[in-house]
Amino acid sequence: MIEQIKLDLKKMLEQAFLNEFHTSVNVVIEAPKRIDQGDLSIPVFTIAKAISRPLPETANHIKKTIESSMISTLFSELIIMGGFFNLRLNSTAMAQKVIVNYMSNQNNYGDSTIGEGKVVCIDYSSPNIAKPFSIGHLRSTIIGHALGNLLEKCGYKVVRINHLGDFGTQFGKIIYAYQHFGDEEKIKKDPINELVKLYVEFHELAKTNPSMDDEARRIFKELEQGNEEYTALWNWFRKVSLEDYMQVYQLLKVTFDSYNGEAFYNDKMQPVIDELKAKNLLKEDDGAMIVDLGENMPPALIQKTDGSTLYITRDLAALFYRKNTYHFDKCLYVVGNEQKLHFEQIKAVLKKMGYDYDEAIEHINFGLVLQDGKKMSTRKGKVVKLVDVLNEAIKLSQAYIDEKSPLLEGKDLIAEKIGVSAIIFNDLKNYRANDFEFNLEDMVRFEGQTGPYLQYTSVRITSILNSEDFVFDGKIDYSILSRETEFEIVKAISQYQMTVEKAALESSPSILAKYLLNLASLFNSYYGKEKINVENQLEKNTKKHLLAMVRTILNDGMTLLGMQIIEKM
RNA sequence: GACUUGGUAGCUCAGCUGGAUAGAGCAACGGCCUUCUAAGCCGUCGGUCAGGAGUUCGAAUCUCCUCCGAGUCGCCA
Incomplete structure (x- = not known):
C-alpha cells in the first residue's frame, strides 16, 4: 500500500x-x-x-x-x-485503508496476481541415488520448496520436479564395486551407508588401478543400453535410496509433482543428439562429440568417446520434455553455485539450436556448503547426513521444552516442528548465493534471529487472542493505530504483499525471512511496553486487531518458507 | 593462468539501480518475570565497510588496480 x-x-x-x-x-x-x-x-x-x-x-x-x-x-x-x-x-487514513484491505482479504492476505496464467517448473532437491541426503541437497530442497510456495502465492502454476540423480557413470562404479567386493546382506541392513562405502572404496582402489574407471564406464554404457543384470541392481539401489529420502521429505513436509530423474530421460536423448546433428552443431573432438560455444565458453560435451551420454545431454532432453509437457514460462533450477557454467552452456546450446526461450531458464544458484572453508565431497566420504542434523535439532528443542514448559501437551510433535523449522529458517534467512559454512551450533540456535523466535512470537499472540473471544469486526479506535509505535506496525503490515512479490520475483526467500524477523521484532518491542488486555474495551479491541494481523502474516509467511506453525510452546 | 563469486563490529550476516549519523542477531557487560508465554524486552560496549586510486554535491554501494578466500575451466553430476 x-x-x-x-x-x-x-x-x-x-x-x-x-x-x-x-x-x-x-x-x-x-x-x-x-x-x-x-x-x-x-x-x-x-x-x-x-x-x-x-x-x-x-x-x-x-x-x-x-x-x-x-x-x-x-x-x-x-x-x-x-x-x-x-x-x-496521514496515519489515520493509512491505518483505515490497511484495515479495510485486510478485512476484505482475510483468508488470503498478501495474495498476488502477478503470476496469473503462467507456469513455472522448479527443479529442486534432486538427490543422487546411492548417496546420503546431504546438507547440500537440504539447501536445494528448502530453497526450492519455499520458492514454489512463494510463486504459488503470486498466482503462478508451479510444477515441482525432483530430478533424481539416478543415472550416470557413478552407477558403473557402484555396480563394479558391488560385484567385486559388495555384500547383499549388509546393503539390506543399512543401504545408503553401505553403498557409499562401496563408492568410496572404489575411488581408493581406482587411484592405483586406473583400469577400474574404464571398466566402470563400460558397465554404465551397458546399463544405458538395457543390460538386464545391471538394470536389476540399479533398480534395487534406487528403491532403497528413495525409501531413505522419503523420511526426510516427510519430516520437512516437502512434496513433488514429479520424481522423473535422469534415468527417465535415457530414451529421450537420441532425438536431442539427432537434432544437434541435423542442425550441424555437433562436431567430433578427440573422439567425443561436442557443441562449440565460441571463445568465451568451453564447449559442451554431449557424448563421450565410448558413445555414452553426459549430464548436459540428459538435462537438455529433460528441458525439452518439460517444455513440451508443461509449457513452462519459466524453468528454475535450484542447484549449487559450482554448476554455473553448466547452465550457461545449456542456455548457449539452446540458443544455437534456434530456440527462443533460453531467457526462461534460470539457475537459482546457492552457496556451497563448506566445511573448514572447503567444499564437502562425497568422494572423500566427508558427508554430513541431513537426518542426523534434523534429529539433532529436534533433540535440542525437546530439551528446551523440558526446561521451559515441562507441562506442555504434545511435546514431541511440537519439538519436531520447532527443530525442523529452525533448520529451515536458518538456511533461508541469508541470501542464498552466499557460501554456507556447515555449523551445527548455528543451525540449531534458538535465540535471536531464528525460526523459534518467529514461532514464539506467533504463539504469544495466539495466547493473548485466545484468552477471551475475539472477532475481527473492525471496531477500532484509529487514534491508537496512528500513534508512532502502532503505526510502525501498521506500515509493516501494509508491506507484506510487496515483500512476497519481491521475494518471488527475485527468487530470494531471504527477503521474506528478513521481513518476518522485523515484523516479529516490532511486535515483541510493542508487547514489552504496551499492555494488550486493558480495561478499555475499544482500546483492547483495537490492539487485538493489530495483533491478529501480525499473527496472520507471521503464520502465512512462515508457511511460505516451509516452516510449521504451532499454537503453544 | 582465465572466468565467476565473495571480503562490512570478536563471530554470523543485512544494507549494494549512489543519499542523511553504516544496521540486526550472537558473544561480553548491566537492567526487566506477585501483571497478557523471559525461546522475550530495554540499555552499554563494539567499525579505516580488505587496501589504494578515480567518477560525484554525495561512495559500503559505480569504475580501475592490488591483496586475500572460494568455485569452475572435455569425457563426474
Missing part, C-alpha cells in the same frame, strides 16, 4: 516537472533511516540539477505541487530537511 502511494507520488511529481520545466526527471522516493525523518523521503539534489534551480526553490516547488494535488490528503506533514524532502503519512 505504501508502494502504491510512492508510485502515485512519483508519477504525479514527474508529470508536474514535465509540464512546467519540460524536463523529464527521475523522482526517487525512499524510506528514511530514522523515524524522526518521516515516512517517505525524496532526495532533491538530482531534481534541482535537472531543472537548473537552487535546492530550496526546488524543494518548495515540490511542496506546492503536492499541496495542490489530489493526493495531498495522504500526507500529514511535508518537511524540508536540507537536501531532502520528507513526508509524513
Whole structure:
C-alpha cells in the first residue's frame, strides 16, 4: 500500500516537472533511516540539477505541487530537511485503508496476481541415488520448496520436479564395486551407508588401478543400453535410496509433482543428439562429440568417446520434455553455485539450436556448503547426513521444552516442528548465493534471529487472542493505530504483499525471512511496553486487531518458507 | 593462468539501480518475570565497510588496480 502511494507520488511529481520545466526527471522516493525523518523521503539534489534551480526553490516547488494535488490528503506533514524532502503519512487514513484491505482479504492476505496464467517448473532437491541426503541437497530442497510456495502465492502454476540423480557413470562404479567386493546382506541392513562405502572404496582402489574407471564406464554404457543384470541392481539401489529420502521429505513436509530423474530421460536423448546433428552443431573432438560455444565458453560435451551420454545431454532432453509437457514460462533450477557454467552452456546450446526461450531458464544458484572453508565431497566420504542434523535439532528443542514448559501437551510433535523449522529458517534467512559454512551450533540456535523466535512470537499472540473471544469486526479506535509505535506496525503490515512479490520475483526467500524477523521484532518491542488486555474495551479491541494481523502474516509467511506453525510452546 | 563469486563490529550476516549519523542477531557487560508465554524486552560496549586510486554535491554501494578466500575451466553430476 505504501508502494502504491510512492508510485502515485512519483508519477504525479514527474508529470508536474514535465509540464512546467519540460524536463523529464527521475523522482526517487525512499524510506528514511530514522523515524524522526518521516515516512517517505525524496532526495532533491538530482531534481534541482535537472531543472537548473537552487535546492530550496526546488524543494518548495515540490511542496506546492503536492499541496495542490489530489493526493495531498495522504500526507500529514511535508518537511524540508536540507537536501531532502520528507513526508509524513496521514496515519489515520493509512491505518483505515490497511484495515479495510485486510478485512476484505482475510483468508488470503498478501495474495498476488502477478503470476496469473503462467507456469513455472522448479527443479529442486534432486538427490543422487546411492548417496546420503546431504546438507547440500537440504539447501536445494528448502530453497526450492519455499520458492514454489512463494510463486504459488503470486498466482503462478508451479510444477515441482525432483530430478533424481539416478543415472550416470557413478552407477558403473557402484555396480563394479558391488560385484567385486559388495555384500547383499549388509546393503539390506543399512543401504545408503553401505553403498557409499562401496563408492568410496572404489575411488581408493581406482587411484592405483586406473583400469577400474574404464571398466566402470563400460558397465554404465551397458546399463544405458538395457543390460538386464545391471538394470536389476540399479533398480534395487534406487528403491532403497528413495525409501531413505522419503523420511526426510516427510519430516520437512516437502512434496513433488514429479520424481522423473535422469534415468527417465535415457530414451529421450537420441532425438536431442539427432537434432544437434541435423542442425550441424555437433562436431567430433578427440573422439567425443561436442557443441562449440565460441571463445568465451568451453564447449559442451554431449557424448563421450565410448558413445555414452553426459549430464548436459540428459538435462537438455529433460528441458525439452518439460517444455513440451508443461509449457513452462519459466524453468528454475535450484542447484549449487559450482554448476554455473553448466547452465550457461545449456542456455548457449539452446540458443544455437534456434530456440527462443533460453531467457526462461534460470539457475537459482546457492552457496556451497563448506566445511573448514572447503567444499564437502562425497568422494572423500566427508558427508554430513541431513537426518542426523534434523534429529539433532529436534533433540535440542525437546530439551528446551523440558526446561521451559515441562507441562506442555504434545511435546514431541511440537519439538519436531520447532527443530525442523529452525533448520529451515536458518538456511533461508541469508541470501542464498552466499557460501554456507556447515555449523551445527548455528543451525540449531534458538535465540535471536531464528525460526523459534518467529514461532514464539506467533504463539504469544495466539495466547493473548485466545484468552477471551475475539472477532475481527473492525471496531477500532484509529487514534491508537496512528500513534508512532502502532503505526510502525501498521506500515509493516501494509508491506507484506510487496515483500512476497519481491521475494518471488527475485527468487530470494531471504527477503521474506528478513521481513518476518522485523515484523516479529516490532511486535515483541510493542508487547514489552504496551499492555494488550486493558480495561478499555475499544482500546483492547483495537490492539487485538493489530495483533491478529501480525499473527496472520507471521503464520502465512512462515508457511511460505516451509516452516510449521504451532499454537503453544 | 582465465572466468565467476565473495571480503562490512570478536563471530554470523543485512544494507549494494549512489543519499542523511553504516544496521540486526550472537558473544561480553548491566537492567526487566506477585501483571497478557523471559525461546522475550530495554540499555552499554563494539567499525579505516580488505587496501589504494578515480567518477560525484554525495561512495559500503559505480569504475580501475592490488591483496586475500572460494568455485569452475572435455569425457563426474
